[in-house]
Amino acid sequence: MPLRTTMTTTTTHRGVGRRRAATRVAAVATAATVATLATAGAAAAHVHVLPDSTASGSFAQLTFRVPNESPTASTTRVVVTLPQDTPLGSVSTRPLPGWRAVVTDARLPKPVDVSGTTLTTAPHVVTWTASPGSAVAPSQYQEFAISAGPLPAPGELVLPVTQTYSDGKVVSWSQPARAGQPEPEHPAPAFEVTASTGSDDAAVAAPATGAGPGAGTRPTSQTTAAPADPAARWLGGAALVVALLAAAGVVVTRRRSGRGSA
DSSP states (O other), rough: HHHHHHHHHHHHHHHHHHHHHHHHHHHHHEEEEEEEHHHHHHHHHHHHEEEEOOTTTEOHHHHHHHHHSSOOOEEEEEEEEEESSOOSEEEEEEOOOTTTEEEEEEEEEEEEETTTTTOOOOOOOEEEEOOOSBBBOOOOEEEEEEEEEOOSSSEHHHHHHHEEETTOOEEEEEEEOOOOOOOOOSBBEEEEBBOOOTTTOOOOOOOTTTTOOOOOOOOOOOOOOOOOOOHHHHHHHHHHHHHHHHHHHHHHHHHHHHHHHH
């Protein structure tokens, strides 16, 4: 009789051990998932530029996703600064109800050849201003899109953004992000321009409403399809990987516990 009691106690302890091991694996997986989502959520709160084409020499729709990070004020003005060392010869804006968009040209520090044309002035600033009742409220975001090109030679294209709130606060998204270093508090939106493949998709015709070489301020418009969101795809993929690792850990734990109780 004492022998039976000992065997029953041992079996019970093994069962409890298996449950505890499975619980620990689930807890670790949950913590990893929360950490992954928190990191991705923080990055998603930044201003991003989403290009629908990255090929050098092509025209691309560049969509700036601007979240409102203030708990009390609304975003009333967004300004994108375009490069002058690698200028974009043609820029037009997509109509956005309740917002007025203006593209301002500026004289370049020195003439630049763009696709066989020598430019002395080029689009330099794009400004969106909200009309009453159209500002981006707290916990909301808005997308501001331009058609721009030709894209410069392969390399990083940095497009700083200034965000103005209704309470007068101005946030400059202009800090450079460097590989191997912590992400800055307000990183500048940027993307990598890639080498042209020579296909028809790599270079499309300039829009008829594109910017000319003349200097000055002018409103322009262009309607195009919205690009896919790579941040959302990355977030979903990361969560799926963490879930699969957690499931695999539970299976391994159960198999090891089963062998131990045999």
